[in-house]
Amino acid sequence: MQLPSPDLIDPASLAVKSVLDQLAPTDATVLIIGETGTGKEVMARYLHHHSQRCQHPFLAVNCGALTESLAESELFGHEKGAFTGAMDRHQGWFEAADGGTLLLDEIGELSLPLQVKLLRVLQEREITRVGSSRAVKVNVRVIAATNRDLAVAIRERRFREDLYYRLNVASVTLPPLRQRCEDIPLLAGHFLQLYARRLGRPQCRLSEEAMATLKAYPWPGNIRELENTLHNAVLLSKEALITSQQLRLGAITAHDQPQDDGDLDRFLRTQLLESRSPLYPRVIESLVRNAVELSQGNQLQAATLLGISRNTLRTHLGHLGLIKPRRSLGRHPTPAQSSRPQRERELRIGYQKFGNLGFLKARQSLEAQLVDQGVSVLWSEFPAGPQLLHALGNKEIDFCTTGEVPPLFAQANNDAMVYVAWEPAAPQSVALLVAKQSPIQQIADLKGKRIAVTKGSNVHFLLLQLLDEAGLAQDDVRIVYAPPKYPLTPSDSHAIDAWMMWDPLLSDAEKEGHLRVIADGVGRVNNYQFYLAGREFAAHSSDLLQTLMSALEQTGRYIDAHRPEAAALLSTELGICTDSLTHALARRSHQTQHMNLAMIREQQRIADRFYALGLLNHAIKVRDAVWQQ
Known part of the structure; x- marks a missing residue:
């Protein structure tokens, strides 16, 4: 999700900005609370950019995406040989963000054992890599974000109370988009301009009816849903003027939807009293169908939206007839099974x-x-x-x-x-890039620089070749293992000096002209x-x-x-x-x-x-x- 600067106009947003401006110059740990899609990471980046740490890295890690077996290694790093597959020393997120800011997104998803270790890191300001007994000092400002009610999680013993108070030195609650409707025109204009430019389309504008539709819609997916809606409208629109029909939002208004847990309870109670058919299967079917539709059929993402496992989701999909019972592809059927009707x-x-x-x-x-x-x-x-x-x-x-x-x-x-x-082979489809105005002109200039690379990828191999070519070792540069990304945000340029990219992001970066190629794979890797x-x-x-x-x-x-x-x-x-x-x-x-x-x-x-x-x-x-x- 890409947002403009949070200099918005709705009173609710102005109040949030005022709090952010007070917190930014400090080193206080901040807890950002808000529904999914409200822009929590954007606010964390705002805090970083307006702090004394703005020239140092800003890194964001989604705690919900960390696997239980590797989470400790990802956060705190590991030594070579610490476990099977640990082929070299790995720098964790805390070390990579040293001097800067680390956003721990979806903090409520961390397991209890990891919560204990995180609490110690916040108290002692030091980490211990997996497989090591030596503590390493880290200078990192921590910002945490969550869309869950941590007070409820504490009561249910899913979140440690002492960690909550350590994180909640200062808190910022982001109101959902439905509660700050005056921001919608500014946000809509930003997204229309962004996607028209990226897709090479004429500049689009919204009709008055379309803008009224945007303001009336409840936006359960908040700003992320608004962005996706306008992205889709730009893709499908052949005219400069976008109408309400092209927004594909239906006739739902804010008055039709529950706004909080109390409203949800009242809404369901009314449905139970007035419904002539069982409500439970209808609610389950609606939840599952909407999650699958919003995830464009990706079952893992749909399960995450619903807060259930993929296996549970597949059970619901089977009951709804959206998939058929599963048969493993890796096993031969027994004679008894062969006589039965073949499953999909x-x-x-x-x-x-x-x-x-x-x-x-x-x-x-x-x-x-x-x-x-x-x-x-x-x-x-x-x-x-x-x-x-x-x-x-x-x-x-x-x-x-x-x-x-x-x-x-x-x-x-x-x-x-x-x-x-x-x-x-496609050796030109992988390359190392720097910002257009960067002083880095050749591979040798990378010494001591921070380079973003996806570990174990083709660009990782290209980077090794480039370093070898310039007579540099891996220890001569600061490698930041990060997923592929483009376009870049201002904080990316503060955190990283060079990026290893591959197509199609590489071609898009070359076309935009904000980055320039220092070296590609020609003569170095076949790709x-x-x-x-x-x-x-x-x-x-x-x-x-x-x-x-x-x-x-x-x-x-x-x-x-x-x-x-x-x-x-x-x-x-x-x-x-x-x-x-x-x-x-x-x-x-x-x-x-x-x-x-x-x-x-x-x-x-x-x-x-x-x-x-x-x-x-x-x-x-x-x-x-x-x-x-």
Whole structure:
């Protein structure tokens, strides 16, 4: 979510800004409370930018996204060999934010054991890496944010009272958008201008009726929902004037919806008294359907919105007839099972919103091919290759695509995966960038600088090559492991000196002109793309893999022959202008090819290099992880 400066005009917003202006110059820990989508991170960035720490990093970590097994390592770091897969020393979020500000978003999601350790860090201002007994001093201002009622969590013994008081030195409560309607015109103007520029569209404006509709709508998703609504309107509008019909908000008004827990109780009580049919199944169905729709079919995101597990969500989806009972793809049916009517199978694909898989998902042609075979296709979006391979190794998905490096880390971690196919090299599709006005002119100037990179990714490999080329070691720079991101906010430029990027974000950054390329992958990395499957899935679902590969080959041929049309379709999915996407698509051939000896040797060369650097915990044989058709 991107917002303008919080210099808004509604009295409720002005009151919040006044509090922020008083808190910003101090080092006080601040707790920001507000519903989902109200702009808590934006307010945290405002506090940082107006503090004495503004020249130092601002980092944000979503506590709800930290896995239980890795959360301590992510927050506090770990030493080499601290656990299986810890191939080198890792700097945690607290160390990476040293001197600056760390936002702990969704703080209420932290487990109780981690709450104890966080309390000690806040009290002592020092962390201890996993696998170490040495305390490391940290100078970090902590801002916490939550959309939950922590007082209730304390009563239910899900949140420590002593940690609450340590965090709540000062608190800011952000009113929901429905309570500050006078801000809507300013916010709407900002989002219209932003997406018109990014999508290369003429500047749009709202009709009076459309603006009235925006003000009357209750905005349960707050500013994030407003942004998505206007983004969609810009995408679909062919005229400069956007009408209320193009907003697709329906006829719901603020008076139709409960505003708080008391209103919700009264609303439900009225429905119970007046309803002629059972209310419970209707409420469950409405909640599930709306969550799935808001998440665009992503079950993990829908489950998160509802506050339930994915398995529980799937149970509800099954009861509603939205999916059929699941049968594992990795097991053969017994004779008794074979005599029963065959249940629907699932093909679970992990993807990033680009390339052949992203395009195949957008066209939904694979679903049409598999419907007669009783196979449903489930898509799960991931930000980068390491996350995809983690999901593949944990059997959360069956198939994915990624670059050269993540599969090697997966193999070294003994994940049961196989290479299925590859796409030709695209070395220009990965690069190191700096701000346009940055004094950094060459790779050697990176010494002592902070570089944002996705750990275990292709750009991670490129960075190693660049450092080696300039005679620098990893310890000569400050590596900040962060997910891929563009466009950048002002605080990103304060926190980071250089960024490792890949397409399509790289092409979009080049087109915008705010960043410049110091070096790309040409002559340094090949940046092949590989298709991978779970070993068990590949062994027992060869028919599905063959169908999938055929669909990908057709998709690749279409993209290479019709790049403008492919870019236009992906533009709708990504919110990136077609010019940037056309440029990104043109830098790579999308012709999917089966694995061969040359590709195996190329991957083995990279694996040997990583092992020699100590980044892999043991030597691997790539040949042992190739799908035997």
